[in-house]
Amino acid sequence: MADLPFWLFGTVGGNSPCISVSIESMRDMIVFDAGSGLREFGNWAIREKPKPERYHLFFSHFHWDHLQGLPFFSPAYDPSVTVDFYSPMEVLESALRGQMTEPYFPVQMEVMGSQKKFHHLSEPVMLEEVEISFKKMNHPGNSYSYKLRQGNRNFIYATDTGLSAEDFHKNGENAAFFENADIIVIDAQYTLGEAIEKYNWGHNAFSLAVDFAANWGIKHLILFHHDPAYDDRKLFGILQSAGWYMDRMGIKGIEISLAMEGMEIQL
Numbered sequence: 001m002a003d004l005p006f007w008l009f010g011t012v013g014g015n016s017p018c019i020s021v022s023i024e025s026m027r028d029m030i031v032f033d034a035g036s037g038l039r040e041f042g043n044w045a046i047r048e049k050p051k052p053e054r055y056h057l058f059f060s061h062f063h064w065d066h067l068q069g070l071p072f073f074s075p076a077y078d079p080s081v082t083v084d085f086y087s088p089m090e091v092l093e094s095a096l097r098g099q100m101t102e103p104y105f106p107v108q109m110e111v112m113g114s115q116k117k118f119h120h121l122s123e124p125v126m127l128e129e130v131e132i133s134f135k136k137m138n139h140p141g142n143s144y145s146y147k148l149r150q151g152n153r154n155f156i157y158a159t160d161t162g163l164s165a166e167d168f169h170k171n172g173e174n175a176a177f178f179e180n181a182d183i184i185v186i187d188a189q190y191t192l193g194e195a196i197e198k199y200n201w202g203h204n205a206f207s208l209a210v211d212f213a214a215n216w217g218i219k220h221l222i223l224f225h226h227d228p229a230y231d232d233r234k235l236f237g238i239l240q241s242a243g244w245y246m247d248r249m250g251i252k253g254i255e256i257s258l259a260m261e262g263m264e265i266q267l
Contacts, residue, residue, distance in 0.1 A: 012232050013261025015040065016065035017159055017225060019185060021148060026128055028054040032146060032157045037261065038069030046074050053080060056127060058134075059087040060159050061143040062095040070096065071105050079113040086119045088134055088144050093118040135177050137161035139202035147177055153267050156184040156218075159225045162202045168215050178216040182267055185259065186212065188223035191238065206242045214251045224259040 016035030023030070029045065029052045031038070045052055055075060060066060075081045085092060096118075100109045109116070119125070124133035131149045136142055138161055145158035156178065161167075167174065178184075188209040190198065195205035204212075206223055213221040223242065226235055239258040246254060257263075 011261070012226065012235050012258065014228070015261060016068060017060075018069055019157060021155065023128075023130055023150065026130070027052060028056060028127065030127065030130070030132070030148065031055055031057045033058075033060055033066045033159065034068075034070040034073065035066050036069045036072075039072040039074075040261075042069075042072070042074040042076075046078070051075075054082045054084070056084045056086065058132065058146055058157075059085070059089070059092070060145070060157070061139065061141060062087075062089065062091065063141070063160070064099075066160075067096070067099050071100055071107060076112040076114045076116075079115075081114040082117065083112075083114050084117045084119060086121055086125065086132075088121045088136070089142070090120055092120060133177065135173075137167075138164050140200075143202065145177075147181070154181040154183075155267060156181045156186070158184060158186040160202055161187050161204065162200065163204050163208050163212055168212065170215075175216075178212075178218070181216065181218045183220040183222065183265065184213060184218045185222045185224045187225040188238070188242075189225050189227050191241075194227075206238050207245050210242055210246050210249075210251065210254070210256070213254050214246075214249075218254065220255045220257065220265075222257045222259050222265075226259070 015037035017033040018035045018037030018041055019032045020041055021030040034057060076083050085096060097109045099105060100107060121134060124131050129150060133147045134144045137145050137158065143160040145156060145161065148155045186209050187204045188206040189203040190205045192205040192207050209221060209223060223239060235258060242256050
């Protein structure tokens with residue numbers, strides 16, 4: 001059994017992006033993106049005791065794979081719940097309401113019984129003692145990364161970004177956002193060959209994600225936004241290749257993980 005490959009023992013999963021963050025001192029839930037994974041998260045949340053009464057939902061951008069779970073988010077239909085939506089993009093409310101209209105969907109957002117609030121971000125937001133800041137990244141139509149900071153702990157969500165030389169440049173803005181983060185969940189969709197073929201598609205090769213984590217002294221790198229054409233064998237091969245690449249480049253001190261459905265990380 002010990003000699004069998006990891007990919008035989010579990011399933012990475014096929015839902016599109018949705019990550020939740022729970023803070024020990026907060027009853028509210030923080031969520032990044034509303035991909036199809038939001039449906040399963042919502043079904044889990046309504047079974048919690050006590051169940052969360054407020055959700056803070058931050059959007060990286062409004063491409064379909066980051067929106068499609070919202071109409072199926074069970075807590076949003078509960079009148080006792082408040083859902084706060086956040087984005088630096090001015091189209092926030094129209095984009096979310098627009099996907100829940102004919103002919104795209106038969107149920108309009110007004111049917112959701114929750115209290116809904118829309119927040120256009122122009123500066124970092126404080127949720128009790130948690131600060132959430134954002135940074136525009138390279139992706140067709142733009143995409144935003146988010147940094148969650150509580151005390152001396154830092155978590156970055158950076159999906160759908162094609163890293164460029166400017167992102168590695170050690171200026172004040174980049175350093176304030178990326179340097180010495182504890183965890184980064186970052187787009188690592190391609191192999192290097194695929195990244196070259198799909199230049200400017202707004203996604204990364206796994207090796208570039210490793211270089212980026214090393215450049216900024218990030219402690220834990222989580223490879224995210226998997227290509228839907230990849231099976232588990234291919235994805236675990238990418239994880240293995242990322243480790244080999246790190247060893248070959250002499251990079252030390254970075255933990256590398258593959259994002260999987262149901263993964264829980266305590267910081």
